[in-house]
Amino acid sequence: MKVIKAMSYADLSKKAAIVMAAQIIRNPKSVLGFATGSTPLGAYAELARMFADGAVDFSGIVSFNLDEYYGLAAAHPQSYHYYMRQNLFSHVNINPDNIRIPNGVAVDPEQECAEYEQSIQDAGGIDFQLLGIGRNGHIGFNEPGEIFTDKTHLTYLASDTLSANSRFFGPGEKMPTQAISMGIGTIMRAKSILLIASGADKADALSKMINGPVTPQMPASALQYHRDAIVMYCD
Numbered sequence: 001m002k003v004i005k006a007m008s009y010a011d012l013s014k015k016a017a018i019v020m021a022a023q024i025i026r027n028p029k030s031v032l033g034f035a036t037g038s039t040p041l042g043a044y045a046e047l048a049r050m051f052a053d054g055a056v057d058f059s060g061i062v063s064f065n066l067d068e069y070y071g072l073a074a075a076h077p078q079s080y081h082y083y084m085r086q087n088l089f090s091h092v093n094i095n096p097d098n099i100r101i102p103n104g105v106a107v108d109p110e111q112e113c114a115e116y117e118q119s120i121q122d123a124g125g126i127d128f129q130l131l132g133i134g135r136n137g138h139i140g141f142n143e144p145g146e147i148f149t150d151k152t153h154l155t156y157l158a159s160d161t162l163s164a165n166s167r168f169f170g171p172g173e174k175m176p177t178q179a180i181s182m183g184i185g186t187i188m189r190a191k192s193i194l195l196i197a198s199g200a201d202k203a204d205a206l207s208k209m210i211n212g213p214v215t216p217q218m219p220a221s222a223l224q225y226h227r228d229a230i231v232m233y234c235d
């Protein structure tokens with residue numbers, strides 16, 4: 001795992017966007033894995049700017065998102081469908097047919113998970129996966145637990161995640177308690193990975209994922225075994 005310290009959030013965002021743009025330039029048909037949360041917002045804004053400048057072309061890109069809240073329809077303002085549209089997809093020339101995000105209102109979530117996993121395989125696997133990290137070390141919605149999950153699955157959110165993410169939901173809005181998430185195996189099968197983290201509340205999880213034992217109690221620690229993973233962070 002390569003660990004890179006950025007000078008500031010602006011620097012982190014710029015560097016992360018440059019790494020992603022380089023991936024797209026090297027392979028304009030890349031299969032990209034996108035993440036949500038507050039951390040990638042700056043990187044997505046930079047990517048949109050690079051697209052506007054003509055530096056990067058998303059027309060051949062296929063994208064898969066890490067996860068989606070179970071119970072939120074694509075039009076819900078707190079859904080990750082909505083987030084991706086607002087913060088990246090509506091600003092670049094990605095082909096809507098090439099965008100995949102788990103369906104948060106699938107009637108049969110097990111089937112949705114199996115089909116999602118299969119569609120990643122059918123696309124030839126993920127070339128580049130962007131990740132954030134939860135305060136408790138989760139990646140996607142792979143919460144601390146007894147095992148590393150392999151494939152896309154329906155999961156319950158940890159209490160720390162519920163409290164961390166409740167800030168996005170208004171007083172009248174009920175936050176989902178479950179999500180559909182790629183598994184640790186799905187993430188580890190990506191050919192290269194960039195995890196970004198910002199701020200003091202991630203410092204403990206970061207130090208454990210980098211220096212601690214590889215354990216499902218700290219899901220991000222699995223990345224220690226990845227052949228091409230970069231961790232980029234700022235204070």
Ligand code: GLP
Pocket residue numbers: 035036037038039040066067131132133134135139140141161165
């Ligand atoms: C969310 C997402 C993760 C994200 C993490 C951190 O719940 N499922 O993919 O990395 O929590 O979010 P933030 O960047 O807002 O701290």
